[in-house]
Amino acid sequence: MRRSRGTPHDFLPTASWQNLRxxxxxxxxxxxxxxxxxxxxxxxxxxxxxxxxxRHLDPFSLDAxxxxxxxxxxxxxxxxxxxxxxxxxxxxxxIYQVSRVFRREEQGRLHNPEFTLxxxxxxxxxxxxxMQLTSDLCRVLLDRGPAQRLSYxxxxxxxxxxxxxxxxxxxxxxxxxxxxxxxxxSLAKEDRDGWLDWLLAERVQGRLGxxxxxxxxxxxxxxxxxxxxRPGEPPLAERFELYVAGWELANGYHELLDAGELRRxxxxxxxxxxxxxKTALPEESRLLAAxxxxxxxxxxxxxxxxxxxxxAAGAGSIDExxxxxxxxx
Amino acid sequence: xxxxxxxxxxxxxxxxxDGDPYLMIxxxxxxxxxxxxxxxxxxxxxxxxxxxDRTWKSGDSIESADVEEINAxxxxxxxxxxxxxxxxxxxxxxxxxxxxxxxxxxxKESMVCGMVxxxxxxxxxxxxNHVILKIEYCEPxxxxxxxxxxxxPCKVETGxxxxxxxxxxxxxxxxxxxxxxxxxxxxxx
Numbered sequence: 001m002r003r004s005r006g007t008p009h010d011f012l013p014t015a016s017w018q019n020l021r022x023x024x025x026x027x028x029x030x031x032x033x034x035x036x037x038x039x040x041x042x043x044x045x046x047x048x049x050x051x052x053x054x055r056h057l058d059p060f061s062l063d064a065x066x067x068x069x070x071x072x073x074x075x076x077x078x079x080x081x082x083x084x085x086x087x088x089x090x091x092x093x094x095i096y097q098v099s100r101v102f103r104r105e106e107q108g109r110l111h112n113p114e115f116t117l118x119x120x121x122x123x124x125x126x127x128x129x130x131m132q133l134t135s136d137l138c139r140v141l142l143d144r145g146p147a148q149r150l151s152y153x154x155x156x157x158x159x160x161x162x163x164x165x166x167x168x169x170x171x172x173x174x175x176x177x178x179x180x181x182x183x184x185x186s187l188a189k190e191d192r193d194g195w196l197d198w199l200l201a202e203r204v205q206g207r208l209g210x211x212x213x214x215x216x217x218x219x220x221x222x223x224x225x226x227x228x229x230r231p232g233e234p235p236l237a238e239r240f241e242l243y244v245a246g247w248e249l250a251n252g253y254h255e256l257l258d259a260g261e262l263r264r265x266x267x268x269x270x271x272x273x274x275x276x277x278k279t280a281l282p283e284e285s286r287l288l289a290a291x292x293x294x295x296x297x298x299x300x301x302x303x304x305x306x307x308x309x310x311x312a313a314g315a316g317s318i319d320e321x322x323x324x325x326x327x328x329x
Numbered sequence: 330x331x332x333x334x335x336x337x338x339x340x341x342x343x344x345x346x347d348g349d350p351y352l353m354i355x356x357x358x359x360x361x362x363x364x365x366x367x368x369x370x371x372x373x374x375x376x377x378x379x380x381x382d383r384t385w386k387s388g389d390s391i392e393s394a395d396v397e398e399i400n401a402x403x404x405x406x407x408x409x410x411x412x413x414x415x416x417x418x419x420x421x422x423x424x425x426x427x428x429x430x431x432x433x434x435x436x437k438e439s440m441v442c443g444m445v446x447x448x449x450x451x452x453x454x455x456x457x458n459h460v461i462l463k464i465e466y467c468e469p470x471x472x473x474x475x476x477x478x479x480x481x482p483c484k485v486e487t488g489x490x491x492x493x494x495x496x497x498x499x500x501x502x503x504x505x506x507x508x509x510x511x512x513x514x515x516x517x518x
Contacts, residue, residue, distance in 0.1 A: 056365055056387075105336050105387060106366065108358025181369065184386045194386075197364030205361060225363050241362055248362055276388055 013323040023309045023321055026141055027098065030118060030305075033140050037133070039094040039120060044083030046100060050285035051075035052082065053266040054225065055273055058104035059281070076102040079302055080119050081226065082287040085255070088121055088298055089290035096120035098305065109317050110247065112325050116305040123296045127230075127238045127254040130299025131215050134242055134250055137303070138213045142244060142311060147213040152236075155216055159204045164196055165220060165234045175199060193222045209243035216241045226262070227253035242303070244311055252301030259291035332390040335368050343375070343396040346383070350375040350394040350447045375445065376452045394447065401444040401454070403436045411436065413444060413454065422451040434489035435460045435507050456507045461516045462486055463502055470496045480512075 013020070031041065049072075051059045060076040077083075080099050087095055101117045122133065135147035156164040160175055167175075172195040176183045179202040187194050208214045217240040221229050224237035238254035256262060263283065270280040309321040319325045333342060342353040351372035360366040366387035373380050375396065385391070401413035401422060410423045411433070422444065426433065428451065432442070435456040443455040467483035480492040483503070491505055493512045504516040 054363065056360070056363060106358065106360060111358055111360065181382045181384060184367065184384045184389065186386050186389050187365075194365055197361045198367075200364070201359055201361035201367065223363060251362060278388070 010328050012328075014319040014325055014328065015321050015323050019309065019313045019315065019321050020323060022313050026309055026312060027305070029141060030098070030137070033137055034096045034120065037094070039096045039122070040092070042084065042087060042092070042095045042097050043099070044080050044087070044097065046077050047074045048077055048083065049074060049282075050082050050287060051281055052078050052226075053269045053281045053283060054078070055269050055276065058278070060102050060104055078103050079117055081300065081302070082285055084119060084121055084300070085287055085295060086290045088123060089293055089295050092121070092123065094120070094122040107326055110307060110310075112306065112318050112322055114326065114329065115318075115322075117302050118305050119300065119302040121255075121298050121300040123298045125254075125299040126297070127217075127240075127299065130252050130254060130301060131217065131240050133299070134240070134252055134301050134303075135213065135215065138242060138244065138249070141308060142213070144244065145212045147209075147215045147242065149215045149217060150208070151218045152216055152220065153218065155204050155208070156199070159207055160199050164199075165236075169195060172196060172199060176202070179203060193220065196220060196223070205243065205248065206246040209245055209247070213249075214243045216243060224256070224265070225253065226256050226265075228256045228258075240301075247307055247311070248304075249307055249311075250301055250303035252299060255295065255298050255300055257291065257295045257297065259288050262288060262291060331393055333393050334390045335385050335387050338368050338370065338385075343394040344372070345392040345394040346372065346381075350396050350452070351381070354380070375447065395449070397446045397449075399444050399446060400441050401451075403438060403440045403442060405438065406433075406436075411454075413442065413451070415444075416441065422446075424451050424454055428452065429454060431510075432456050432507075434487055434491075434510070435462070435505065437462065437487055458507055459504055459513065460507055461502050461504050461518070462489075462491075464493070464497060464499055467493070467497065467499060470498045 047062065057078045059078050062074045064072040064074045066072065079101050080097050084095060084097060098116065098118050100114055102114050104113060106113055139146055153164055156162055162171055162175055169192045176195055176198050183198050187198065208216060219237040219239045221235045221237050224239060227237045227239035229235045230238050240252045241248050242250035266283040270283060273280055306318050306321055310318060313321055315321050333344060338356045340353055340356055344351050344353060352375055353370055354373050355371035357369045359369055368385045370383050371380055372383060400416045402416055404412045404414055409426050411429050413422045432454055444451050445453045462485040464483045465486055468481055479495045481495050482490045483493040483497060484490050491512055493503055497503060497515060502516040502518060504513040506513050
């Protein structure tokens with residue numbers, strides 16, 4: 001992790017008081033929005049025995065000391081997803097949470113390894129209802145109108161000029177080589193989702209949500225994460241992302257309910273992690289137990305609150321909206 | 330020197346790419362949605378000064394460059410070679426006229442310059458920002474004319490010519506800004 005050596009002034013906040021007041025105001029509005037829509041605010045553990053198993057998410061782990069004679073590892077949450085779904089399985093109707101989440105190595109203009117995530121779930125919502133709620137929340141908080149919708153395939157057709165689901169990997173690589181900046185040399189030829197990600201980052205994301213917020217939806221099945229996959233030709237992940245001014249602000253799923261499928265995805269994610277030279281993460285969790293018992297159909301979505309404040313403040317760096325970012329934490 | 334992992338990337342790193350030394354002048358972390366974290370960097374070639382954009386995946390590593398900055402005293406010129414000496418180790422270094430470039434215009438004996446070594450060999454030499462040079466030849470100055478907007482060429486002790494105001498004379502010391510090659514003022518020793 002980068003850490004500056006420190007200067008005599010690094011006890012000071014990097015955010016202005018104006019931005020910290022704006023931040024507090026948005027948080028109040030956000031809570032009013034959810035309260036007004038019948039959501040219950042909940043709190044779940046930040047430090048947990050379970051963690052999301054994702055190829056590209058690296059949690060911080062903590063040695064909790066010996067338990068039952070064996071060292072006991074706990075994880076700082078990368079999102080409150082598992083615990084909130086356990087609440088859904090236990091009967092929650094509509095819940096939201098404002099919590100700190102932690103992701104190793106994610107530091108940059110739009111990233112701080114510790115950041116604030118707003119996450120919500122509503123039982124019974126389908127994919128469309130979930131997107132609508134996200135659009136409504138964004139409208140209230142940023143006042144940039146309702147969100148437009150664009151499918152992942154339409155976005156690639158429009159900005160890359162190919163069908164992301166039908167094109168073979170060679171065609172994706174050829175398109176990536178035509179981008180202004182060269183793709184990473186270590187990106188493997190067979191890493192199809194890696195090439196799609198590169199094209200999305202280079203050619204698509206910066207053009208989304210410029211005039212009005214935009215919901216990008218129907219992702220490739222390989223990028224489903226914890227979203228359900230809608231059968232069809234091709235099968236598509238019922239996952240959406242909210243973009244404003246070219247920035248990804250939120251990510252939502254029509255939630256995967258099948259415990260067996262989650263087990264398979266966890267195993268696959270760990271296989272990819274090992275291939276990337278990373279440690280595998282625990283595949284068993286209490287979420288699986290909850291899913292086996294039965295998770296109700298629901299849509300869940302998580303929104304990066306710091307970026308939302310950045311947009312409202314017109315800030316160019318996340319440090320402008322966090323009192324003490326990583327280098328001063 | 331070893332390798333540098335992406336988690337250690339930051340501006341100011343000196344790295345080796347395709348056998349050449351580069352300075353990392355920009356480094357941006359980007360992560361598309363749930364995808365692969367990327368480091369988009371801009372690098373400056375430490376010899377040629379050209380820039381290059383490269384992206385690495387999180388977890389990649391690159392070679393660090395064995396680059397050292399030293400203070401070196403200019404000793405003498407021998408044909409096409411310029412000879413310097415490290416002020417601390419007394420090690421002598423030779424640079425070609427091509428490596429020295431325009432800097433020869435400012436080099437006088439015992440002047441201390443900044444020097445960059447790559448794998449122990451000198452690659453660039455940078456004169457101090459201001460140098461004082463003696464005028465060896467110029468047309469006579471118009472006495473009393475202190476106008477600074479009229480200039481004339483003056484040949485200095487290094488053999489180089491600089492544009493100076495008309496009032497300076499042979500034997501005068503002048504201060505030159507080496508970053509712009511411009512005359513600044515008359516100087517005392």
